[in-house]
Amino acid sequence: MSNQTYTVIFYLFAALTVFSAAFVVLTRNVLYSAFSLLFTFFGIAALYVFLSADFIAVTQVVVYVGGILVLLLFGVMFTNSIMNPGQKSEVFNIIPGLVIFAGVIGTLLYTFFNTQGWRTPAEPLQGSIVERIGFETMSRYVLPFEMVSILLLASLIGAAFLARFDKTGK
């Protein structure tokens, strides 16, 4: 792949990510936000591939698109009446929101583009990293791995317990 094609494809996915994220925030319809989030997650997964983190990209698609987005859509369907399709979510604090948005982006971009001290790539990641992830998970990160698995189990049981339909009444 030539360098120019690489750049064009990168900008395509970057634009997809940023514009669909903007649409998530700017549209008033909750359902449209959820579906626009789908494109954001896919764009981010594509950017992960550019960062040579192919395993993370696949995980992103499986967990975010297959899990979290479906959960969010369920939440939208549960909490808004389907009979009322023009469901709008109200907006408030527009001015503080805009100030925070502009402030955060301005500060971060100013810092990024004025910092010369980023470490130069001595040896950037290349190729597939699946094998290295496996080694790291089972050697250096085995304790966090087990802890996070227990945390996930506990939180999923807790979520199912919290959201269950209470038949017996109070």
Added chain:
Amino acid sequence: MEQLTTIGLNHYLTISAFLLGFGLFAVVTRKNAIVILMGVELILNAANLNFLAFSKYNGGMEGVMFSLFIIVIAAAEAAIALAIIINIFKLFKSVDVSSIDSLKE
């Protein structure tokens, strides 16, 4: 021009800054709890993108492992948050965060 056509660290950091900004904007301005949750997901994705970008240009595996753990914790967070939102909906018949004020005098 050369800086624009050679993809480097700053490009990823810029995208991540925009995602963070949009996520914060959603959290601050929206009343619907589910859209606030979407904003939190955008913020987590921005952090993930930063970790992976720094990991790529540093050559180490630390950022990759961190982003894997972030994805797991984001899944747990989304499940718990939706359970709480569904309970709030059962109690208040609405997910409008500014109408949930039982603790207010």
